[in-house]
Amino acid sequence: MKYSALYLLVGMTLVSAGGNMDAYMSTLEKEARLADPGFNGFEYSRGEKIYFSKHRGKRGKIVSCSSCHTENLSASGKHLFTGKVIKPLSPFANPQRFSKVKKVKKWLRRNFKDVYKREGTAQEKGDVLTFMMRRK
């Protein structure tokens, strides 16, 4: 009895930790639909392109998301401008990823500016999150 209660709780907490992110994803979905009535859900393949495509970034260098997070999302990355090691971005390799909406929002804002010199749209954020959260 005691144990089953514990399992129930761990289960519930896990769901609620993910639930935060789910709520954020549905907010993004609503915003995307508002901006484009033809919007048909987020897509992994569009997100993959956002992640890998190269642009002249804020500092005048050609960069992509993979410049700091590497092409293999399960491997450790390296900050392009400081050399600091960055832990893997994939939640399969690093379970702490995508567990805090506040953190995710903050870095999407910063990193879109680093690469695209502007903030991402709701659809772009949803697409790239879909890609990052599923890619191993």
Next chain:
Amino acid sequence: MQRVRMWTSIMFMGLGVSLVLADGGYGTNKAMASGAEGRQKSSIVTQLYQNECASCHMAYQPEFLPKRSWRKIMKGLENHFGADATMDPKDQATLSKYLQENASDAKRTSHAATKLTRSIPKHSVLMRITEIPKFKREHREIPKRLIKQEKVRLLSNCVACHQRAEKGLYGERDIFIPNYGRWED
């Protein structure tokens, strides 16, 4: 009654689990490494410092720059060496206070920090530790190729050579330069 007590304890247990899960894990190891006593006193602020100021580079020890430098750095976070380091205004106020209270001219500092910060001219407001005159002299003899290499890149990447820099340890014993080895002079 029995029931109520059981559910209450379950709720607390759940809260504990959620707290563990909610923590991003950044800096947790360091907080643990510094021992129980350090953990109690400074964990909340140092954890915040870890979260906000150690994601792009290591958390530089506040004692390596004077108050006036930290004041200027904290006022320019929108364009922080070309990066966006902005944060919640409340967190920013907390960290500004932390940096002021632990700056090189606010308290007794470690041997390593004093050695460098003594050389800072009185009226200059340096934005970098790596621009401190004595820092430059200490690192002058390191060949450029050892700094430029992939594993180091910049002198501001202290941990690349000072293996225990994150703990504030800069002694010769802990220096190991990639593709070179121990530094003995």
